[in-house]
Each structure stands twice: as C-alpha cells, then as structure tokens.
Amino acid sequence: MAISSVASFARRALLLSAAVAALPFAHAQGSWPVRPVTLVHPYAAGGPADTMARALGQQLSKRLNQSVIVEAKPGGAATIGTGFVARAKPDGYTLLISTSAGHVVTPLMQRIPYDGIGDFSFIAVVANQPNVLVVHPAAGIADLQGLITYARQHPGALNYASAGTGGATHLGAEAFAQAAQIRITHIPYAGAAPALKDLLGGQVQLGMLNLAAVKPFIDEGRIKPLAYGGARRTPLLPQVPTMAELGYGNTATATWYTLAAPKGTPPEVVETIRKAFESVSTDPEWQKVLAAQGAEQLQMSPAETTAFVQKDKAAMRQLLGTLGMLADK
Template sequence: MGSSLLLAGALGFSSSASAAYPDHAIRLVVGFSAGGTTDVVARIVGKEIGDALGQPVVVENRPGAGSNIATEMVARADPDGYTLYMVAVTSAINQTLYKNLRFNLVEDFSPVALAVRVPNVLVVNPKVPVNSVKELVDYAKANPGKLNFASSGSGTSIHMAGELFKQLADIDVTHIPYKGSSPATTDLIGGQVDYMFDNMPSAWPHVEADKLRALAVTTADRSKTAPNLPTMQESGFPSFDVSSWFGVIAPKGTPDDIVTKLNEAILAALAKPEVQQRLEDLGAVPAKTTPAEFGDFIKSEVESWAKVVTASGATVD
C-alpha cells in the first residue's frame, strides 16, 4: 500500500510539474559558433518559443567536432524540457561520417518540430576571376591543386556539397574545414580560401555588400531571395540538389505534453507573417511538422545522407 501511495504521489508530482512547464528559463543549445545559420535560426525560433511560453529561451553555443559535442551533451541532459537542441542536417550526416559516436540521432532524442529548410549558395571571393559555375570549373582545371574551398566543418552539408561538386566537376581542389560557417565566411572574405557552399541566410548579406560573389544556389528551384541566380542544375550539374534544414529536438524521454507545448509554440511562431518574412528575407523557408513527422523526416535524412557520405569516401574517427 505504501509503495502504491508513493508511486501515485510521484506520478502526481510529475503531472503537476509538466502542467507548470515552463517555470524558468529554457536552454536552446547550438552546435556551431555564433553568427552561422544554425545560430541565426535558433535565435529567431528561440525568441518566439520564449514569447509564447512566457519564459526566456537562452541560446547556448557549443561548437566543436562538427556539432557532436553539443549533440551528445543534449542527449545526456535531463529530459525535462529545459534543455533543447537546434539540430541541423549536419547531425544526420554525422551519423555515418563519424565511426565512434556516443549517441544515436534517431533513438536518443524526442523530436519536437522541423523549423526551416535552407538552400545553400555557391559563393567565391571577388578576387577569384570567375562569374559563373562553368568559369569556376574551367579556372580550377586550369590551376589544378591551387584552389581551396571552405566549409563549416567536416561532414556538414556545406562540406558534402563541396565534395559533390568536386566529384561531378572532376576538379583538383582542397577542402578547408572550419568550426562553423561564420569563421569560414570571414576567411573567404579575407581571401584565405577561394570559395564555399554556404547557407543562404549567412552568406547573402555579404553578397549584397559585394564582399562575396554568388554563382548558383544548390536547390532544384531558384531561391525567392535571389530569383535571378541560377541553380547548380541550370549551371550544368543536373543531379545537384542539396539543402540544409534546422529543427528542435529534446532528450529522449521528455514528457509528451511538454513536447506538444513546444511544438505548438514553434508552429504558432512559423505562422506569424513577420516571422515568415524574416526567415524568407534570410533565404530560409518555414516548415511545419508534428513531432512524429519530424521523427520520420530525421530517420529518412540519416538514411539518404549515409549514401552520399559513403560515396564521397569521407570519414572521421
């Protein structure tokens, strides 16, 4: 009898705690440095979650190991709804790229919601004497081994886009990985690297400021942000279709009612015209899913990127 009462009390406390959620600040962890696309999207979405739930959402940047440090940290956090993760396509790629991960993206998290999809854009330092994808390929072939391309880290979609381009164009270029899109872009602007496939939100302001030159977007369709910019497919690579995505996940075991509250807050935010406009101005396309739909999406992304990683031969121990 005593144990039954104790169990009932514990269940009652749990239910009450969930009902009161949130009663203090929520931490939204980002696996990359401040200023990159993951960080930008996290701050937009985080503010809206905080406004909807009445508690501040604090974005915490934990860059390193292609975002795996942050991912593992959140996987091991208490499943109470107060530690969330802004997951990116990178994590789906890492599941195959890294051989000794101490977490499983599909099994160790509670999916909350997909937030946005983001096209990548091929940008070059303005001093590189090219104005189109074809000219870049021709220049690289005329100067084998001399060009290098940056990425936000080994195994990111930005890196994989670069490797795919290298394979399809059959060019001899060198990959230079960085700890995030922001430092990579800084060196690209400074001329330390020659080109990169960056996310549209972080790259486009530099294009508009004439600090970078855009050659093409990586999605099958042109971007609303840059309707005059051709796609990689239009530029001679008919199979090229790469995009990034960002969403919110929580540690496995986070109560369903808390996950539902967070999902509803994100969907409400994405339904706001001003939020949609801000995201679209950055080149991001809002996406809306249930937690279950996002879980299925993550699983399919892990499976599809496994094929790309395997074909590229890339691996990290």
C-alpha cells in the same frame, strides 16, 4: 455564542480563501516550464544557426511565458552541442536546434558517444535553407564553368570553406566536385561566421554557405555567387542560376534545422513545445525571419519530423558511400 460563531465562520472563510488562492500557484508550480529554458545550437555565434536559434528563442519565450536562453556550443562537426543535449536531463529545459551534421552525417562518418536519432525526441522541422556556391573576386572566376575549367587546370589549388565537416555546406561542395570531375581542397570551420571571415579575407577562395550568411556580402560585391542550391531561383538572388539549371541538380543540398529534446522527455512537455512552435510558424514576424534568410518552412508533426531525419540519414549514407567517407563500423 453568536460572537463565537461569527469568529469561527470568519476563520473558516479565511482558510478557504487562502486555499483557493493557493490553487493556481500550486498548479503553476507543477506545470512546465517553471524556469528558463535553454536552446542549444552546435555552431559558432553570429552565423545562420545562431540567427535562427535566437529568433526562435524569442518567439518560444512569448508563448511559453518563460525566458529562452540561446547557447552556442560549436565544434566537433556539430557533435559537441548535439551531444551535450543528448546527455541533458530529459525534462524539457534543454532543447536543441541542429542540422544533418550533428544528427546524421557526422555519426555516419565517425564514432561518437551518442545516437544522432535514437537519443532525441524530435518536435518539428524549423526551416530548410538552401546553400550558395560563392567565390572571392580576387580568384578571377566569372561563373561555374570558369571555376570548373580553372580547377581542372590546377587540381587542389582552390580552397573552399564550409560551416563544418559533414554538414550540407561540405557535402554539397564535395558532391559537386565529384560530378564536375575536379579537385578542390576542403577547409572546415566551426560555423558559417568564421568560414565567411576567412572567405572575405581571401584566405580561402570558395565557399558553400547558407544564403543568409552570404547575401549581405554578395550585395556589397565582396563575394560573387556562382550557383544556388535550391529547387528554383530565389527572389533574393534572381540573377543567380540554380545548380540544376547548370547541370548539377543532383549535387544541390540544403541545411535543415530541427527542434528536438533529449529522448525520454515527458510526452506532455513535448506536446507543449510542439503547440508553441505551431503557433510560432504562423506568426508574420517569424515568416519574415525565414524570408530574410531564404529559408523554406516545412510543416511536420513530431512523427513526420523523425521520419524526415531518418530519410535524410538513408540519403546521406548513400552519398557518403559514393564519396568514400563512411566510417568503418
């Protein structure tokens, strides 16, 4: 009897121990994330968006204890990658780091199969990157006034590269051209990397591109900076005047990056990502990434981020209307 009781007790203890051991596993299986997360950006590999996404992916991976796979889906003026995430399953496993082009500008310029704001749950503003107007040395242009003088004498002869139609690199150049009363020809690319390749090769003479993309080649003397699009001079290029200093402050534009999930993603998942990014934003290594790219950090909640994008849409609607680029809808 005693032996039977001991055996019975042992069996119950073993079962209880197994049940307790299974609890953490069961909890982990039901939590997010339990498999790799994909972070999509809508530009070509090798450009500033790719660099930003990969740095962010590494930081998020540490905090989520899961792999974060970065995928470049360029094309369609940032609508291919942005639209891909809009249609993705809203479970948190497909995220987007995108810009005004995919969320705001292209949807204002043409019909697209997604709502640039309404189809997303915005989480944070990742960074704000001012652009730089640069010129190939072979053009023989020394400064912004020299560019204006040449362009007025040779309307349409100068080509400029942008990271894509509808992005800040495109609209900033168009706004400047209008303000300066000159005509320059837009050559759009699928991202900063291919735009820069042709600019360095001399196939195009001008570029309005992110500071991060052009800085190494400015340092090498392969391209010349004419004006910086930030509110004040950057310590990375202290000798370069701002557009505002040169009298074109209203044409200065920057490329902002937001982190978003498809609309309908569970609030608890969005909150988990928000907390992870909040931790990333204070990490010294992440701050070094931003500093190296001349990017500003904007601390915003999901609600504030959504309002930020909506405000940008209102501003871009006005700018596109002025430029005659709004779609007829």
